[in-house]
Amino acid sequence: MPEWSVSIECSEYHEESFTVTATMVLHTVKDEEEESLQEKVMKKKYYCKNNKKKKQPPFSDCDTFKFSDYDCIGFDLDNTICRYKVGEIMRLEYDLIANYMVNRYGYEPELLLPLDDDIDFLQKGLLLDIKRGNFLKCSPTGRILRATHGTRPMFDDDIVAVYGKERVWEPVIDFMRTLNDHPVNGKTPVLRSFKDYFDMPAAVAMARAVDAQDNTEGGPAEEYDIWPDVHVAMCNMYRREHFRKDEGGFFPEVRYHPEKYIYEASDRLKRWLKAVNEHTYTALISGSSIDYASHIARYVLGPDWREYFDIMICTAKKPGFFTMDRPFRCLVGPDDGDVVPTHKLRIDGTYSGGNWRDLQELIKQETGLDQPHCLYVGDHLAQDVLTPDKEGVDTVAIVEELAAEGMVGDRMEHDAGSDLMSTYWGSFFTTDGDKSVIGVDRINTLYGSVPLKHSRIAVPSLEVVARFPIRHQYEAFSQETSGFFPGDPVILHF
Structure with a gap:
């Protein structure tokens, strides 16, 4: 004979008189265990309308931060929920790019040398002067701190000769202004930035390739036409249809050998994500296509990965997701289907494309709040941090360089720390900075300053915040406090 339990379900609610019409429902224990995502969302919706609509909790002071303050939290997938083994993933990416350039375009075979031979060249946030073949590391004011021509360091006199005494x-x-290097009005791009572990190789x-051309021609050229070929080789890896066709090299390798390239989430992180989802509305917002996103999410979180989030949005095309009005679309298998009108969006739906404004309207509808507090958590400092912040969305920055370079008061290490630390380019956070200045004021790099200006806190991974309950109070970035957690980069204090 099955076990039974009793619950009360609301069938009618009147806010003005605060009356509830209820019915008694019998459930088997098995029914409760198999409660659907939609039923969970409906319970959360009822909770929000009966609690948050009448009195929204006070927001934390500007110098403190709590995840529990938010009515909706969005998460990026790649390098946020899904933590890659970045050393392995970058080696895979480089090999695929180099082989494509040599075999398709006939570039010199020295491109096929192992990435490790030039691993010291890698750093997030480098800028490429496309025509000159120069790489630049800049300050928040745009001043060039260090530079190379190809892989060869440029001395101060060389930098001044090309870019002026300033x-x-x-x-x-x-x-x-936007950290967006895509050309507008059909103009030919002159600059390219390298913002994450998917494009750094x-x-x-x-x-x-610049070095090889210089060697062949006996010196630097006036202008280089190499970047378009590199760009095609890089984009070829990530073409959306390659996952289902097992083509392009990248997707098949990650698909069949995920343990080599991806970490599974710890049980502690899973419990933390479930606690967040039970407390507030959550969204998984990824630039990846639904088939790849589902594959890696299943590996990281398990077969029940979808239950960790209310709404799932793939192929989000950030940063435009936060600034433009692209429509949401339903999915037909892995392909985009028809446009979904805003009024038909569901908080438990799975969609492609879309935009933040329509998602925010959905959150307003579900919570009954005119100004819901929203947060986005991601690693891409342009797409996930700077852009949403400029659109009025609070952010948490995932900065793996914190673990790579070391943090004050915490022994956490990065498995690819040696790959992310460059003796030539210097620290991600400060290069040739004023050592008489201690703390975050010493940060003097363009990308190192983004979390400081555009996020509430910055952490090396979600595993760090999973050490604490969602109501834990953190110091946030402010004029008086540092939001680096669990500690400042070590280099800022010696």
Whole structure:
């Protein structure tokens, strides 16, 4: 004979009189265990309307931060929920780019040398002067701190000779406003940035190709036409249809050998994500296609991965997701289907494309709040941190360089720390900075300053915040406090 339990379900609610009409429902224990995602969302919706609508909890002070303050939390997937073994993933990416360039375009075979031979060249946040073949590391004011031509270091006199005594290149000033290097109005791009572990290896391929051309021609050229080939080789890896067709090299390798490239989430992180989902509405917002996103999410979180989030949005095309009005679309298998009108969006739905404004309207509808507090958590400092912050969305920055370079008061290490630390480019956070200044004020790099200006806190991974309950109070970035957690980068304090 089955066991039974009793629950009360709301069938009618009147806010003005605070009355509830209820019915008694019998469930088997098995029914409760198999409660659907939709039923969970409906319970959360009822909770929000009966609790948050009348009195929204007070928001934390500007110098403190709590995940529990938010009515909706969005998470990026790649390098946030899904933590890659970045050393292995970058080696895979470089090999695929180099082989494509040599075999398809006939570049010199020295491009096929192991990435490890130039691993010191890698750093997040480098900028490429496409025509000159120069790589630049800049300050938040646009001043060039260090530079190379190909892989060869440029001395101070070389930098001044090319970019002037102020060491400023005008396209960098334009780029700094949005960190978006895509050309507008059909103009030919002159600058390319390397913002994450999916495109950093392309910088090495470009630099080596510049070196090879210089060696062949006996010196630097006035102008290089290499980057378009590198860009095609890089994009070829990530073409959306390659996952289902087992083509392109990248997707088949990750698909059949995920343990080599991806970490499974710890049980502690899974419990933390479930606690967040039970407390507030959650969204998984990824630029990846649904088939790849589902594959890696299943590996990281398990077969029940979808239950960790209310709404799932794939192929989000950030940063445009936060700034534009692209429509949401339903999915037909792995392909985009028809446009879904805003009024038909469901908080437990799975969609492609879309935009933040429509998602926010959905959150307003579900919570009954005119101004819901929203947070986005991601690693891409342009797409996931700077852009949403400029659109009024609070952010948490995932900065793996914190673990790679070391943090004050915490022994956490990065498995690919040696791959992410460069003796030539210096620290991700400060290069040739004023050592008389202690703490975050010493940060003087363009990308190192983004979390400081555009996030509430910055952490090396979600595993760090999973050490604490969602109501834990953190110090946030402010004029008086540092939001690096669990500690400041070590280099800022010696």
